[in-house]
Amino acid sequence: xxxxxxxxxxxxxxxxxxxxxxxxxxxxxxxxxxxxxxxxxxxxxxxxxxxxxxxxxxxxxxxxxxxxxxxxxxxxxxxxxxxxxxxxxxxxxxxxxxxxxxxxxxxxxxxxxxxxxxxxxxxxxxxxxxxxxxxxxxxxxxxxxxxxxxxxxxxxxxxxxxxxxxxxxxxxxxxxxxxxxxxxxxxxxxxxxxxxxxxxxxxxxxxxxxxxxxxxxxxxxxxxxxxxxxxxxxxxxxxxxxxxxxxxxxxxxxxxxxxxxxxxxxxxxxxxxxxxxxxxxxxxxxxxxxxxxxxxxxxxxxxxxxxxxxxxxxxxxxxxxxxxxxxxxxxxxxxxxxxxxxxxxxxxxxxxxxxxxxxxxxxxxxxxxxxxxxxxxxxxxxxxxxxxxxxxxxxxxxxxxxxxxxxxxxxxxxxxxxxxxxxxxxxxxxxxxx
Numbered sequence: 001x002x003x004x005x006x007x008x009x010x011x012x013x014x015x016x017x018x019x020x021x022x023x024x025x026x027x028x029x030x031x032x033x034x035x036x037x038x039x040x041x042x043x044x045x046x047x048x049x050x051x052x053x054x055x056x057x058x059x060x061x062x063x064x065x066x067x068x069x070x071x072x073x074x075x076x077x078x079x080x081x082x083x084x085x086x087x088x089x090x091x092x093x094x095x096x097x098x099x100x101x102x103x104x105x106x107x108x109x110x111x112x113x114x115x116x117x118x119x120x121x122x123x124x125x126x127x128x129x130x131x132x133x134x135x136x137x138x139x140x141x142x143x144x145x146x147x148x149x150x151x152x153x154x155x156x157x158x159x160x161x162x163x164x165x166x167x168x169x170x171x172x173x174x175x176x177x178x179x180x181x182x183x184x185x186x187x188x189x190x191x192x193x194x195x196x197x198x199x200x201x202x203x204x205x206x207x208x209x210x211x212x213x214x215x216x217x218x219x220x221x222x223x224x225x226x227x228x229x230x231x232x233x234x235x236x237x238x239x240x241x242x243x244x245x246x247x248x249x250x251x252x253x254x255x256x257x258x259x260x261x262x263x264x265x266x267x268x269x270x271x272x273x274x275x276x277x278x279x280x281x282x283x284x285x286x287x288x289x290x291x292x293x294x295x296x297x298x299x300x301x302x303x304x305x306x307x308x309x310x311x312x313x314x315x316x317x318x319x320x321x322x323x324x325x326x327x328x329x330x331x332x333x334x335x336x337x338x339x340x341x342x343x344x345x346x347x348x349x350x351x352x353x354x355x356x357x358x359x360x361x362x363x364x365x366x367x368x369x370x371x372x373x374x375x376x377x378x379x380x381x382x383x384x385x386x387x388x389x390x391x392x393x394x395x396x397x398x399x400x401x402x403x404x405x406x407x408x409x410x411x412x413x414x415x416x417x418x419x420x421x422x423x424x425x426x427x428x429x430x431x432x433x434x
Contacts, residue, residue: 007134008245011198014139015237015256018195021146022204023211023233024153025191027226028184030212031164036091037079037185039205040098041192044075046105049196050112061138065145065193072189075101080182134197142194149187153226160184161222199253210260211236217271236260290394291333293363296342297393298322299352300360304418310357313349361421362401367393368414369404375415376408382415 004012029037048071052063075097082093153160162170163180171177188208195204211233215225240256269277298319303310320330334345342356352360370392374385396404405411413419 004245008241010134010136010139011245011252012238012241014134014142014198015241015252016234017139017142017146017237018191018198018207019211019233019235019237019256019260020230021149021191021233022195022207023215023229023231024150024226025188026208026210026212026233027215027222027229028160028164029188030209030216031222034090035209036094036205037076038188038192038208040079040094040101041072041076041185041189042196042204043098043102043105044078045069045072045101045189045193045196047071047101047108050105050108054108054112061135061141061197065141068193068196069189071101072192073186076185076189077182080185138197145190145194149190152183152187156180156183157223164222199256203253203257206257206260207233207237210257210264214260214264214267217267217274220273232260232263236263286394288333288336291329292337293359293394294323295319295330295333295337296352296356296360297363297367299343299350300357300364303352310352313344313346313351315349319350363393365421366396366401368418368420369401369408369411370396371414371416372408372411372420373404385415 026038029035045068048067048069049064050067051071052065052067055067056063078097079090079093082088082096083090086093088096159170159175159180162173162175163177163184167177167181170180191208192204195207199207212225212229214232215229218228219225236259237256240259241252243259244250244252244255267275269275272278299310299314302314302318302322303312306312316327316330319325320327325333334343334350337343337356338345341353342359343353344351367389370389371382371385374380374388375382410422411420412422
């Protein structure tokens with residue numbers, strides 16, 4: 001462990017506050033598909049910083065924050081006006097406001113740098129951020145503004161949730177949805193202004209969206225997502241500040257973004273519901289189950305065509321021809337089913353066992369019920385339903401199967417005249433199951 005200087009503790013507190021507030025507000029921006037809005041607001045705030053300094057001649061944080069806040073709100077209102085009163089989409093409006101305001105900010109910044117004032121140096125730090133310049137009064141302002149933002153989110157959480165997921169429903173309940181949209185935008189502007197000095201115009205969007213994107217991978221509930229995003233943001237800010245303090249000449253803002261990005265990467269890979277790793281494993285497991293069920297179904301249909309007896313083994317060569325499998329592919333699937341006691345696999349061929357026959361009946365039953373549903377209810381041609389039924393037979397649950405059977409009036413044959421198994425009994429002595 002290393003001792004933190006007074007400046008490092010100030011930066012640590014400021015970065016943590018920014019991460020908490022940014023993660024909480026970023027959740028709403030992410031879910032409303034307004035991830036680039038924070039970027040536009042950050043760029044729009046730059047001319048406000050310059051005007052605040054130009055009018056007061058001071059780098060006191062209060063006029064700079066107020067100037068950035070006003071400019072950010074004006075930029076946000078410009079985006080809303082453009083979207084509502086023109087045919088331009090929101091991404092186009094964001095691009096326009098971002099470029100115009102940022103261009104104006106650069107012009108003002110260049111002009112200020114040429115003035116004979118002597119104290120204008122350091123304003124360019126708002127572009128990329130310089131957390132090391134944070135003072136206790138800056139952190140105090142961040143704490144006050146951040147606390148107000150979090151309190152307002154807590155008070156109006158129900159309204160913000162409706163705005164995020166179903167604004168039309170909110171309007172039908174009498175909620176002022178346009179006012180709520182402006183309200184949420186003002187909160188985002190406030191967070192952007194709070195974070196400018198820490199991470200700068202360029203990286204502020206990462207502190208808003210990255211923790212929220214990471215939290216989204218772990219939950220489907222908005223309240224938990226907001227709390228988790230705030231926790232990830234706070235952890236990223238604190239960790240980034242500590243890493244920056246421990247290694248000389250390492251900028252705090254980019255390190256914070258890298259820490260948050262690392263958490264996002266872990267979330268994308270390992271989150272139980274949405275993680276790419278688990279999704280890949282589930283897809284492989286599903287593909288393997290489908291191959292096993294298809295083999296059982298093919299063996300059932302062969303026995304059905306052979307007169308309803310399943311006592312004779314089906315040669316490996318014949319089974320390979322059902323779906324064009326290689327011997328290696330068929331061996332892998334058959335061995336698995338043999339170990340599960342669903343079929344007998346020998347050099348002579350493959351024979352369904354009792355439990356395998358019952359499972360095969362279920363699969364065939366669902367396939368033929370779905371074919372009948374497609375032809376009766378959707379009026380599809382009989383020769384166009386097999387492929388869809390091949391996919392759905394593996395997805396139908398027992399409850400759905402029962403409801404489908406009742407909806408169709410408990411049919412006995414499919415559209416092609418083939419019998420639909422009515423029970424999973426296997427008691428027919430003609431089957432001769434091994």
